[in-house]
Amino acid sequence: MAKRVGIEVSIAIAEAVKLADADVIPAYPITPQTHIVEHLSELVANGELDAEFIPVESEHAAMSACCGASAAGARTFTSSSSQGLSLMSEILYIPSTMRLPIVMVVANRALSAPISIWNDHQDIMVQRDIGWIQTFAENGQEAVDLTLHAFRVAEDRKVSLPMIVNIDGFTLSHVIEPIEIPDQEEVDKFLPPFKPRYKLDPRKPISMGPVGVPEVYTEAKVALDNALKASKRVVLKAWDEFAEIFGRKYNPVETYRTEDAEVLLVTMGSISETAMTAVDAMRDSGQKVGLVRIRLWRPFPSVEFRKAAGKAKVLAVIDRCLPPGAVCGPVGEELRSLFYKVPGAPKIFSFVAGLGGRDVTVERFEEIVDKAKAYAKRRPKELYEVIGVREK
Amino acid sequence: MIPELEKFKGFSAKNLPKEEPLAPGHRACQGCGEVLALRMVMKALGKNVIVCNSTGCMEIITSPYPQSAWRVPWIHIAFENSASVASGVESALKVMRRKGKFPKKHVDIMAVGGDGATGDIGLQWISGAMERGHDFLYVCLDNEAYMNTGVQRSGCTPYGAMTTTSPPGSQSFGQVTWKKNVPAIMVAHNIPYVATASPAYYLDLMNKIKKAALVKGPAYVHIYSPCPTGWGSPGEKSIEYARLAVETKIFPLYEVIEGRYILSRKISKPKPVEEYLKGQKRFKHLSQEHIDYIQKRVDAEYERIVRLSQMG
Numbered sequence: 001m002a003k004r005v006g007i008e009v010s011i012a013i014a015e016a017v018k019l020a021d022a023d024v025i026p027a028y029p030i031t032p033q034t035h036i037v038e039h040l041s042e043l044v045a046n047g048e049l050d051a052e053f054i055p056v057e058s059e060h061a062a063m064s065a066c067c068g069a070s071a072a073g074a075r076t077f078t079s080s081s082s083q084g085l086s087l088m089s090e091i092l093y094i095p096s097t098m099r100l101p102i103v104m105v106v107a108n109r110a111l112s113a114p115i116s117i118w119n120d121h122q123d124i125m126v127q128r129d130i131g132w133i134q135t136f137a138e139n140g141q142e143a144v145d146l147t148l149h150a151f152r153v154a155e156d157r158k159v160s161l162p163m164i165v166n167i168d169g170f171t172l173s174h175v176i177e178p179i180e181i182p183d184q185e186e187v188d189k190f191l192p193p194f195k196p197r198y199k200l201d202p203r204k205p206i207s208m209g210p211v212g213v214p215e216v217y218t219e220a221k222v223a224l225d226n227a228l229k230a231s232k233r234v235v236l237k238a239w240d241e242f243a244e245i246f247g248r249k250y251n252p253v254e255t256y257r258t259e260d261a262e263v264l265l266v267t268m269g270s271i272s273e274t275a276m277t278a279v280d281a282m283r284d285s286g287q288k289v290g291l292v293r294i295r296l297w298r299p300f301p302s303v304e305f306r307k308a309a310g311k312a313k314v315l316a317v318i319d320r321c322l323p324p325g326a327v328c329g330p331v332g333e334e335l336r337s338l339f340y341k342v343p344g345a346p347k348i349f350s351f352v353a354g355l356g357g358r359d360v361t362v363e364r365f366e367e368i369v370d371k372a373k374a375y376a377k378r379r380p381k382e383l384y385e386v387i388g389v390r391e392k
Numbered sequence: 393m394i395p396e397l398e399k400f401k402g403f404s405a406k407n408l409p410k411e412e413p414l415a416p417g418h419r420a421c422q423g424c425g426e427v428l429a430l431r432m433v434m435k436a437l438g439k440n441v442i443v444c445n446s447t448g449c450m451e452i453i454t455s456p457y458p459q460s461a462w463r464v465p466w467i468h469i470a471f472e473n474s475a476s477v478a479s480g481v482e483s484a485l486k487v488m489r490r491k492g493k494f495p496k497k498h499v500d501i502m503a504v505g506g507d508g509a510t511g512d513i514g515l516q517w518i519s520g521a522m523e524r525g526h527d528f529l530y531v532c533l534d535n536e537a538y539m540n541t542g543v544q545r546s547g548c549t550p551y552g553a554m555t556t557t558s559p560p561g562s563q564s565f566g567q568v569t570w571k572k573n574v575p576a577i578m579v580a581h582n583i584p585y586v587a588t589a590s591p592a593y594y595l596d597l598m599n600k601i602k603k604a605a606l607v608k609g610p611a612y613v614h615i616y617s618p619c620p621t622g623w624g625s626p627g628e629k630s631i632e633y634a635r636l637a638v639e640t641k642i643f644p645l646y647e648v649i650e651g652r653y654i655l656s657r658k659i660s661k662p663k664p665v666e667e668y669l670k671g672q673k674r675f676k677h678l679s680q681e682h683i684d685y686i687q688k689r690v691d692a693e694y695e696r697i698v699r700l701s702q703m704g
Contacts, residue, residue, distance in 0.1 A: 023487045026480060050490060052483035056476065057520030064473035064517065068444060068480025071467050074488055076480075094469055200442045200465040200481060202499055209468035210455035 002246070004180045009140035009172050010035030012179045013079075013105055016147040018049045019187040022103075023074035023194075026054035026065035030084040031117045032169035033107040037079055059084035063091040063102075070100035070162075071208055073199035075151065078102065081169060082109035082123045089127060095162045096131030097224045098209055101154035101194070102162040104132075105147060108269070108320075109169040110356040118357020119169040121269065121320040125330045131224050133163040133231055134298040136268040140177035142295075143167045145248060148187060152238045155194045159231045166297075168270040170357070182246055190245050232299050252301035253308045254293045257283060261290030263369050264309050264346070266317040268294045268331065271353075271360045275318075278365030289369055294331070302338055310339075312346045316372035319384075320354045328384035349375050350384035364388055394584055394649060396606040402599040409435050418461040419453040423627020425618030425634055426450060426533045429591040430504070433531055433615070436598035437500055437605055439464050444478040446505030446514060447471035449540045450533060471505075472514035475521035475530055478503040482526045500605045501528040507548035508538045510614075511574040522581040522610045529604040529611040532574060535619035543622040547572035550642075551689070552682050553674045555622070560677040570689065578612040579648050585611035586648040587656075591618075592635035596645060596656055603647075616643045624673020636668040641694040646701065653700035665690055 007015075014036050017025070025044070027037040043049040052069075056062045062078050070076040080088060085106060095102050106124055110116040124134070133153060137143040146165045154163040167173055198206055212220050235252070243249035256276050258264060267275050272293040282289040292309045294301075309315055319329025327333065332350030339345035349372045354360040364387055371385065403409075413434040420427040430450055434441075443466045445451045451468045454461040469477050482501050488494035503521075505514060510532040518530055537555045538544040545558040549567045554560050558567040578586045585607045589597040597615065604611035616637055618630040625633055637643040640663045645656035665687045669675040678686075 023491070024480060024483050026476075026483075050487065052487045054479055054483050054524065056479070057516060057523075061473065061476040061479070061517050061520055064469055064476035065480035065483070067469045068467065068477035068482075069484040070480075071477075072442070072481045072484035072488070073493070074480075074484035076484075091470060091473065098469075200467055201494075202440050202442065202465055203495075205439075205463060205465045207455055207460035207462050207466045210457040210460060211452055213456055216457050 002180045002182050002186065004178055006176055007179050007181070008035060008174065008176050009143050009167065009179070010174065011039050012140055012144045012181060013147050013167070014039035014043065015181055016144045017077050018043050019182060019184055020148060020151045020191055021075065022049070022051050022077040024052045024054065024069035024076045025078060026056050026062045026069065027078050028056050028059045028062045028080070028084060030059070030081045032109060032173045033079045033081040033084070035173065036105060036107070059087040060091060063088040066102045067091065067095050067098070067100055070095065070102050071098070071200050073194070073196050073201070075155070075194045076102045077104070079105040079107065081107040082111055085123045085127060086111065092127055092130040092132070094209070097220055099160040099227070100162060101160055103147070103150045103154055104162070105165045105167060107169040107173040108166050116356040117169070119171050120355045120357070122322070122355070124164070124166055125321040125323070128298070128330060131161070131228055132298065133161055133228065133235065134166065135164070135296055136166045136294065137172065138270055138272045138293065140172060140175065140179045141248070142250070143172055144179055144181070145242065145246070145250065148182065148191060149238055149242055149250070152191050153231065153235050156234045157197055159227065159234050160197070161227060161231055166269065171270045186245050190241060228299050232296070232301065235296060250295060251304065252296035253304045254295060255308050256291040256293070258290035258292060258308065258312070260288055261312055262288040263314045263316060263372055264312040265289070265291045265365060265369065266294065266309065266315055266331065266335065267291065268297065269320070271318070271320070274360060274362060275365050278362040281362060282366060282369060287369070300334060305338065309346065314372050314376045315346045315348045316368050317348060317350050318360070318368065319350065319352050322352045322355060322386065332384060347376050349380065351387050352384060353387040358388060394607050396608060397603055397649070400603060400606065402602070403436065403595055405595065409438060411435065411438060413437065413439050413441070413464045414454070415461045415463055419456065420449070421621045421627070423620040423630045425591055425630035426535050427453065428630070429533055429597065429615045429617050432591060432594050432597050433601050434464070436601040437502065441500040441502055442481055443467070444474045444481060444501070444503040446474040446503070446509035448506040448509055450504065450506070452540060471509055473517050474503040474505050474509065475514065475518040478528045479521045479524065479526045482528050502531060503528060504531045504533065506540070507532060507534040507536060508546040511547045511572050515577070519581065522578065522583050522612070525609050527608055527610070529601070529613065531601070532612070532614045533617045534614060535617040535622060537622050539619050539622040548574065551686060552678045554677060555674070565682060566677065575612065575614045575648070579651065582651065583610040583612060584608070584650055588614045588616070588643065588645050590616045590634045590638055590643060590645060592631050592638065593645060593657070600647065622674070625671060629671070633668065633672070636663065639663045640665045640668045640690065642668055642690050644694055644697045646697055652704065653697060655698065655701040659694070
C-alpha cells in the first residue's frame with residue numbers, strides 16, 4: 001500500500017522521479033528548485049536510483065544534455081526555475097519540434113530585475129510558446145502525481161513531446177505536506193518503459209535536427225502544433241488510468257462551487273487553495289462566487305474551459321505575470337480570445353497579482369471579486385489591473 | 393603512457409579504410425578544406441560513432457532536409473552546445489548499458505564544431521564537458537572566422553586578417569588581436585589527449601582522431617581547415633595552404649598526452665610566413681611591417697611549443 005507521509009514537496013517530487021526510474025538527470029542548481037536536484041543526486045549517490053546525474057555548468061547545458069540523452073533513448077528529467085529557465089530558453093523550442101520527451105519540473109519564480117527568488121509565473125509565461133505540454137500543480141500531492149503523469153504522457157508514442165510540470169516556488173517547493181508516495185508496483189503498472197520510435201544508435205543510423213528549408217519549415221512547425229493539440233487525448237487518458245490505479249482523478253480544468261455562480265475566479269497553481277477559502281467566505285456571505293482552476297495550460301483545454309466557465313456572467317482572471325505594455329496578462333488574453341464573439345459569453349476582467357512572492361490573501365480575492373462585479377456594471381478604464389500595489 | 397594507446401596501430405597509405413561514413417554529394421563550397429578534414433575524421437572513426445554537430449558550415453551543408461550526408465547517427469541541436477549534447481548522449485549510453493537497454497560494445501561519441509562554436513560561443517559548454525570527464529572527443533574544425541554567416545571575425549581569426557567585421561580601413565589593419573590558443577585552454581583542463589592536425593597531413597590527422605577516440609575520457613583535436621570562400625584563396629590550393637601553415641610554423645602540429653607536449657613535425661627549414669600570407673585576399677592589405685611582426689610572433693610561439701615539448 002502507498003504510504004502517506006509528511007514530506008517536503010521537492011523531496012517528494014524527487015522520489016517520484018526515482019519511482020519513474022529516470023535514466024539521465026542533467027541539472028544546474030537554482031533557488032527554489034535546489035531541493036529537487038539535491039535529493040536526486042543523493043538518491044543516485046546512495047545507489048537508490050540507477051541514473052546518470054550530470055552536474056552541468058549551466059541551465060543551457062542542462063537542457064542541451066537533456067536533448068542528447070533523450071535522443072539516445074534515455075528517460076530524461078531536469079528541473080529549473082526563473083533566470084535558469086530563461087537561460088535555457090534558446091534550447092527549449094528544440095526538443096518539442098524534435099519530439100524528445102524530456103520531463104522538467106519548473107519551480108516557478110519571478111524574473112529579474114530586481115532579482116527576486118520568490119514565486120510568480122513570469123518565468124514560465126515567457127516560455128509559453130515553446131511547444132511543450134504544460135501543467136500547473138496546486139499542492140504537493142498533485143506535484144508528485146503530475147510528475148509521474150508527465151513521464152507517461154510525454155513518452156507515449158502518440159505524443160513524443162517534452163512536458164513541464166509547474167510548481168510554485170517556495171509555496172509548494174519548500175513546504176512539508178502530507179503526501180501519498182505511490183508504490184513502485186503501482187507506478188510500474190502506470191508507467192511502461194520508455195521505448196522511443198527513433199533514437200541515436202549506430203545499428204540504425206538516423207539524422208536528427210537537420211536544416212529546415214522554406215519548403216519544409218512550415219510543415220515541421222505545423223506537425224508540432226498538431227502533435228501538441230492531439231496530445232490532449234493522451235493527457236486525459238493517462239489521468240483516467242492514473243485514477244484507476246491511484247484513486248486520484250485529475251481534470252484539465254477543475255471547478256469549485258461554480259454551480260449558479262455569477263462571478264468565477266480563474267487561477268492557476270497554488271493560490272487556488274487560498275482562492276477556495278475566499279470562495280467559501282464569500283459564499284457564506286451570500287455571494288454567488290466560484291472558482292475555475294486551469295491545470296492543463298498547454299495544449300489549452302478550450303472545450304473543457306468553455307464548459308466549466310461559459311455560463312458565468314463574469315470571469316475574474318488572475319495572472320501572476322505582468323507583461324509590460326501588453327493588453328493584459330497571458331491567461332486573461334487567452335480567455336478573451338477563447339470567448340471572443342461567443343454569444344452569451346462571460347465578461348472577462350484581467351487582474352495581475354502575486355508578483356515576486358507577494359501573498360495573494362483571501363481579502364485580495366474578495367477585492368478582486370468586488371472589482372469584477374463593479375466593472376461588469378461600468379467598464380474599467382484599463383484592460384487589466386495590478387492588485388495590491390503599495391502606494392508608499 | 394595512456395594504456396589505450398600502448399598498442400596503437402596507426403593508419404598507413406596502404407590500410408586506409410574504404411568506408412565513407414560522410415557521404416559525397418553534400419553542399420560544401422568548391423575546395424572546402426573543412427569538409428575534406430571532416431571526411432578524414434569520419435574515415436578514421438568508422439561507423440560505430442554518434443556525431444553531435446554544432447550549428448555551422450558542416451551542419452548546414454550535410455543536412456538540408458530531406459537529404460543527409462551522414463551514414464552514422466547524427467544530431468544537431470544548436471550552435472554553442474554540441475559538447476553538452478554529447479555529454480547527454482554519453483551519459484545515456486552509460487546508464488542504458490548498466491540497465492541492459494543498450495549493447496555493451498563501445499560506441500565513440502564525437503562533438504564537432506567550427507572555431508566560433510568552439511573558441512567563442514561554446515567555450516563554456518566545452519569546458520564543462522571536459523571538466524566533467526565525459527568519454528568523448530571534441531573536434532574543432534578551425535577555418536578562422538564565422539564563415540557560415542558570411543566571414544565575420546572570431547577569436548580564432550589570425551592577426552591582420554580581413555573579415556567582414558574586421559575590415560582594414562584608415563583606422564585599422566584588419567584583425568587586431570592574435571589568434572586565441574584554444575588547444576592550450578583544453579590542455580589546462582588536464583584532459584588525457586589534445587592534438588592539432590591538418591588535412592595536408594592526412595595520416596597524422598587520422599591517427600590523432602583514432603587516438604582521441606581510443607583514450608578513455610575527454611579528448612580534443614583542433615584541425616586547421618582552409619576556407620577558399622572566406623580566405624579569398626583559390627579552391628585548388630586549400631591543401632597547399634594547409635601545408636604552408638605548418639611549414640611556416642604558423643600552425644604547429646603536436647600532441648599533448650597527459651599534459652606532455654610532443655611535436656608531431658619539427659620544422660627545421662621553415663618557409664617565411666609571407667609565402668603563406670600572399671595569395672590570400674584576407675592578408676592582401678598587410679604592410680611589410682605587419683608581416684615582419686607576424687613572422688616574429690610566429691617564431692616565438694613555435695619556440696614556445698618546442699620548449700614545452702622538451703620539458704618531457
